[in-house]
Amino acid sequence: MGQSSAVETGKDEFGFVHYAERMRRAAAANPELEVVKCGDEVRTWSEFLPRINQIANMLAARGLGRGDMVAVLAKSSIEYLEVFLGALEAGLCIVPLSGMASSDQLEVMIRDSGAKLVFVSETTKSLIEPFKGNIAAVPADGYVAFDFSGPGWTGYELFIEGASTDPLYVDVQPTDAFNLIYSSGTTGVPKGIVQSQKMRSQHIFRFLGMGITKDAVTLVSTALYSNTTLVALLPTLALGGRIVVMPKFDVEGFLILAEKEKVTHAMLVPVQYQRILAHPEFDKYDLRHFEVKLSTSAPLREKIKQDIITRWPGKMIEIYGLTEGGISTSLSATEFPNKLASVGRAGEGVDLRVINEKGVELNQGEIGEIVGRSDAMMTGYHGRQDLTDDMIWHSPEGQAFHKSGDMGRFDEDGFLFLLDRKKDMIISGGFNIYAADIEVELARHEAVADVAVIGIPSDVWGETPLALVVRSPGSGIAEAALKDWVNARLGKTQRVAFIEFRDALPRNTIGKVMKRELRLPYWENV
Incomplete structure (x- = not known):
């Protein structure tokens, strides 16, 4: 659909x-x-x-x-x-x-x-x-x-x-x-x-x-x-x-400039929002001139979106898309506060669909790879027609869509929910586990400031989920307590096998968690 x-x-x-x-x-x-x-x-x-x-x-x-x-x-x-x-x-x-x-x-x-x-x-x-x-x-x-x-x-x-x-x-x-x-x-x-x-x-x-x-x-x-x-x-x-x-970028410098220059718009990545809102004097700055705040590059956690629309004047819009173009959604968090777990609806002029591994289009509610086309699509990968061709899915109507490599589903209102990178999906005991489902649940705990879930080797299941968690300042929650809490809220096939605490998660310069880097120590000798 x-x-x-x-x-x-x-x-x-x-x-x-x-x-x-x-x-x-x-x-x-x-x-x-x-x-x-x-x-x-x-x-x-x-x-x-x-x-x-x-x-x-x-x-x-x-x-x-x-x-x-x-x-x-x-x-x-x-x-x-x-x-x-x-x-x-x-x-x-x-x-x-x-x-x-x-x-x-x-x-x-x-x-x-x-x-x-x-x-x-x-x-x-x-x-x-x-x-x-x-x-x-x-x-x-x-x-x-x-x-x-x-x-x-x-x-x-x-x-x-x-x-x-x-x-x-x-x-x-x-x-x-x-x-x-x-x-x-x-x-x-x-x-x-x-x-x-x-x-x-x-x-x-x-x-x-x-x-x-x-x-x-x-x-x-x-x-x-x-x-x-x-x-x-x-x-x-x-x-x-x-x-x-x-x-x-630095948090205090951002807030000072936003107030002094009467800033109306800003495009930020999720880790910036997290750090800005955590500043102890955030609420003292005059940010009333903001009309729109935008977020992109990585999913913005539901509770951070809620914090933004509660404490930061102006609209909050999350954008999901590819540098390659073709795929784009937008979520006006202030307009749809009951859809904060999603990344919104298809952008203007964008045709989004979900397909299975055989390239067959799926119905609303079914999970598959997100594909899309629009009037804003890349020319191709420079000098790599082979990679450009691999990026394309052709619809039954013969139109060229870009494949995202992301797994997701549409709800009954046309809002898109992201689940995981296709290649990052954890297959445990023959079941598909989407790290994003576990991450969303863990992020709801007040002791969790940041989280990434990866698959690690398991002699019994092939792969099993490991949660890497950055605790909120002042929290001393133990691994066992947090694991019990989240597993009680997850399906049997999703349950986390281990939790490890980290001081920080590795991210690239636009805020994406480097999951490949996180997985490497667990898989390099397998």
Whole structure:
């Protein structure tokens, strides 16, 4: 049974428009707006746009144009944004890279992308040094330093010196690549996800419906290489709002900025919400200007959603989706407080279905893999048609859907409930056990601050569930007591065999628990 939501096609002013043109319109409408703030630095459109134009013109002067790629590996900064947006103006594809990747992984990504320039900050310099000069596509002067100097590095200001500040007009097409984002690597070797100009244009249209307008003030506290960040940041700029960028997230800094800048919107990941709400002085901060708070990248616990809508002004919307696109749901927690265990209904223009292992569509209430299609879908995995093909499920109508790798079910009202990653499902004694079911139950206990459930080897059952728990501050609950409590609330096949307490759970930079890392010690010698 499919779940979908109709949407207007948006062929008027919200049809495809090159992102650079959207910026020019926003700048012309309010040239003295302090459009971006990062740390102590502030730029109005009249200061910011000429710098973006300089980057675009310099890239064009170097012979780079539509289809070419440039990579950025740097801390969040205004200069990072200048390069990102200038590359887009020139019709290039931007490749934002994660500083959490290893030097070896970064070398693979830069080679794979074919990037012809690499922009770097001092914080990430050491990750590039081992292979700098050994990538044929990057010329000797193609390693550009934002905030440091050294042999073999071209200074950023020197790089753009002399370039025209006039706008550069390029005939960009909807199918052109906008950015190439490498997967977080939680499941192995990162894959390059190509998002098109059209896909990003649709993101702008969708966020307009979430209240992103010329009056929006969006606080950006996640890294600029993350799709989580870009889906909120880019629409804000395009629609004439302001962005306040945190070079590095910290709870108190976030709260101070939110109050001082009268922030209206923020896209956060679950671990950030958890830490912000736990701040002892959270309730003392003036957050009344918030209109919408968004959460994505990992499931947000039911009790955290409840805490948000109780204590934090403004709407709370959880978004479930893929960087690859096609699949998207949204849950307005404030509107549907009785559906907090779900991730909401299909987003606008999204067709969602659930299929079994044979690719047969299932009925409402049945558990299977979530698949979806929409007007915002990736072009494919860069240079990997085989992986792109593996991602696709074709419906009986012959339409291409993206497979999520997530297991879930729809309730009678069309709300989607996530259960587990398909590959993370625990099979114990022939029964399918979904870690999310156990995690949700454990998270309801006041002594549990964080939890992840994994399958570990069992001579009797093949696999058996292990719960890794971070206790709430001040809690001294024992393993046996917590295990008895949760098992009394679970089905016989779901019961937890063991509980281990941890100080923290390993997460990637967008808040996803690294379950592969958690499982490894238990399986490496099996």
